[in-house]
Amino acid sequence: MIAYKDYASIELLVNGEKRKVFARPADTLLRVLREKLGLTGAKPGCENGDCGACTVLIDGKPIKSCLTLAVEVGNKEITTIEGxxxxxxxxxxxxxxxxxxxxxxxxxxxxxxxxxxxxxxxxxxxxxxxxxxxxxxxxxxxxxxxxxxxxxxxxxxx
Amino acid sequence: MNDYNVIGVSTTRLDAKEKTTGKQIYINDNNPPGLLHAALKTSTHSHALIKSIDISLAKKSSGVQAILTGEDFPVTLGLYMGDKPPLAYKKVRYYGEPVAAIIANSEQEAKAALSLIKVEYEELPIISSVRNALKEDAPLIHPDMSKYKHIDAIHPEIGKNIANRTKIRKGNIKEGFEKADVIIEASFSFPPSDHVAMETRATITKINPRGDIVIKSATQAPFIVKSLLGYNFDIPIGKINVESSPIGGGFGGKAGLQLEALVYLLSRAVGGRPVKLVNTREQDLISSPGHIGMEADVRLGCTKEGNLVAAELTYLFDCGAYADYAVNISRAAAISSTGPYRIPNVSCDSLCVYTNHPFATAFRGFGHIELAFAIERSIDLLSEKLGMDSMEFRLKNAIVEGDTAPTLNVMDANTGDLPECIRRVGTMINWEEGSKIEVSPNKVRAKGMGLLWKSPAMPTNTDAGVILTFNEDASINLQTGIVEIGQGTFTALAQIVAEKFKIPVDKVHVVEDTNTKTAPHDWATAASRSLMMAGRAAIEASDDAIAQLKRTASIPLHCSPEDLEVGYGRIFLKDEPKIGIDMEKVVMGYVYPNGNAIEGQVIGRGRYISRRLSGINPETGEGQPELEWTLGAQAIEVEVDLSDGSYNVLQAVCCMDVGTLINPKLAHEQIVGGLAMGLSFARNEGFLFNNREQVINDDLRSYKILRYGEHPKYQVEFLNTPQGDGPFGARGLGEQGVIGMPGALSNALSRAIGKPLNALPLTPESIWKTIKEEDK
Amino acid sequence: MIPFDFQYYRPTTIQEVINTFNDLDSQGLSPIYYGGGTEIITMARKESLSTKAVIDIKALPETKVLEEVKGELVFGAGLSLSEIIESNLFTLFSKVLRPIADHTVRNKLTLGGNICGRLPYREAILPLLVADGKVVLVGPEGRREVDINTVFDKRLLLKKGEFLLQVKVNKSVISSPYFNRRKEKQTLVDYPITNIVALKEGGKIKMAFSGVAPLPFRSIEMESFINNKELSSEERITKAIELMPLPFKKDHLASDDYRRALLEKSMKEMLANLEGVIV
CATH class of the missing domain: 1.10.150.120 ([2Fe-2S]-binding domain)
Structure with missing residues (x-):
């Protein structure tokens, strides 16, 4: 079982690279990409799932990174515009x-x-x-x- | 256009690669060292006294550096009228008004502390509409209005909720209506709404140890920010530096002073450390200013031959709680009050009225999309009553060269050919086929038309500048104070300079981050005047640099500078082009084989200032406020389901006389974007208020804008009557696409259902209700 | 940006889920089950929901089941709406799920989240109600498989700590005639102002609704009138609407009158579609 009680080190696979970040369980993927990994191509337009400016691909499928927790996608392939x-x-x-x-x-x-x-x-x-x-x-x-x-x-x- | 090198060519946008790889950096993408983050606590009431604000708990919250409230800044500021405190002071005047700001080490810590601030309010009577605001016994939203500083061009009415009144008195309105055989009277309305630029407003500010203020902001108007901060806070203006990167959409919403004054004060409160404030979408919609609302009363008369003779117009603009740009929007609407029609007798009172709604700022079209809705609907109502086809009526009354505007200004040779625009639009939309066609018992296809005109509403001394410097390879650096807001002006400016030097566009490098310390002064990237004005400055700067190149080259070439021509990377004899010298050898000064150098680098300077503009007479509106007019015609085709009011917009077409096209593809895209935005506004948009005037659609799930798949088929054509004083004959076109759309859409839908639809937005339910009323 | 912190757990067995829930609950952390998270994240950002711990159930293999088992179609609660739509095991189900949110969100939004969330639409339940499906619920008191119509009354009646694991429908429903009409205020990507889902089995029409009233429902009383062929078609519709268990909703999306008009229109279309009756 995966359990994150507080700030935790998580590993993400972004644009083919393994990246380690230290994040809160409540941090959205959008915020982690932008603020921890410097991948600012994903944009916060509403942070409410309505505008799609934050769209990234998870295992090839578009998802809204503002509606995704970074801790949810540790074992998946993430593609951002930089990829x-x-x-x-x-x-x-x-x-x-x-x-x-x-x-x-x-x-x-x-x-x-x-x-x-x-x-x-x-x-x-x-x-x-x-x-x-x-x-x-x-x-x-x-x-x-x-x-x-x-x-x-x-x-x-x- | 035949002789041009790159004018009239659809060159690729300069920012194409950055924007398609996610590498374009916007303000919010910056996180400088030592950055602190701010978050805003906003009002839950639309009109209330602030009894107390308890910040004690929030202050103890993790990471909080400072908490500020209106008590910390008991001043009022504004663009044209100083009516607004940086944070609500003693009272709130609209739902969503910022009442406190928290500065913390991280954004999360700032936001986490917001709910710990406790604000106690005492409700005040709420003004929910302009008509209520104008009632005799209406409570005053700004009882201290007499103390506010304001510019001379606006006329607030003390003791009332009127922030400005602009009057037009052209001809004799009484006699005009006496000549009228057919008269209509009608009222029109739409609620306040929003720009919804995809990038929310964002500002980062720091104060350097020596006192220099550095503001990075998503602003269309870095120089206005600079001068207003200097003016309002008594800061030597040279110590203020405003930087604007390309921004994620403006539409007027990032002109004027937005978050900058507040963030400056916040940085000051934490010893000058950099502070970043980024609007949430909700705050961008309601706390920051949006698109003005309006109620209008129109009385319009024509002769039995269909000649317009009189217009009596009352425009009541809902500016919300603060005046901001709205006092000038209502003024611009008066100046252009009749739309592009020849009307000899006009009386217009355009009022900017305070209410307890979110306040309004500039919005694409600046008064013109608003007045055009009222006028274009009225034109349809009048032509219908007269029994004349509405397109024929428009053709008959379209303004042309030699006619007078409401300001009595005579329309000059730059007016363009509006009748031809109307005819082209008629052809594109197939008006001849009929403007109402039954598809099935419940389905109707219908068409509606709307005309547009616009002149920029701006100070009489509006200016722009361009500086050209050169690189050793003879490529050119172009610097202006213009901001890239999506419109692509930098590309067009590069084309203008490339044309002047007859070099490829990629030899012109535009400085795309605007910086008030290094860029020449520029009024603002607003009013569709950037290309017109900076384009003129770019031509002058090119001419200046060319003169210097000729002078330097004339020395080693042993000739008079007058004998020389510059082009294709060389300076050469006009009559013997083989004799010349490469620009590379001249741009940094000429160096003789023995090492002696002469003249030095070339720096081209170009300026433009609007010509022959004046204010208007406060009693009659007479004057010369209009720099240039852009005119055009638009039409829409809809298919309506009469059983439930739902409809699809099939086509949106536009023909505009824009003078010379610098970049046809960019021009086309601007117009299409405008059509979509005007359509979205008319079809979907507007704040919804509950009975306490709280906005209930404050996010993009509930505030809908046009989506992919809802967009119609677009057709755009241009006429090219040159603008005599425009760069290569070009005139402004950035905003104009929006203007005729609300009128065209409501005309088409009204025709479809056979009943007037005079209020926006045109939702299926509102149409269904109107259809049902008919049945009663 | 979610301003507050919560703990995140992703168990891989049902027992782990139950243990985690009990453990977190005993610590006073008010844990909530997390499916796609689309609703939890948006509400958390606006602080209209607070929790100190979420339990993500998507790693349970049972929640990802999407297959036919012994004459039943089984749908795991952790499936994204897109996965169900694309499988097209049950056409009416796919059709009802397709207009929920938007395509990108449907890649994340789960079946369990749509049914158990706080948003008052829960459109995914409508086809299951009219198909007389079953739900598999798991909680500290064990696992139960029950008829959906006995545990869904405007919302899924879950016991403390219980969560939705799967839904099941009899395979025979896929050949039953159906009708679905969803209307929005204006933009298709929006909540429904009326949504009617109907299935005809054994000559009888079964109907479930969302958007028309404050909460979704199926009403046997309404069905008894809509199936009463002794009445005129107009009367069948009018009487059925009179018996709505909840009043018409009126909000910023639509008035009650407009909802009524659209519902009447949809029901006429339903009768035309399922019975060939032209009203």
Missing amino acids: LSNTEIQEAFIEEGGFQCGYCTSGFLLNSYALLETHPDADDKTIKEWLESNLCRCTGYEGIEKSIKAAQEKIKNR
């Missing part, structure tokens, strides 16, 4: 105007990345089902929608 580079979806976001202020972007990128890894041929309904988990206030979602479609094309030609 993505030169992916099709990142390129597409640049080419198709998937962002403006950039604050929601990490969350949108990780969610979209997971979507396209899971369902490369996702139809509009599936794209909507996944992406309605995140909020963007700048783009009106047009650029994000175009980015997903463009990334799908790129993935086909991998």
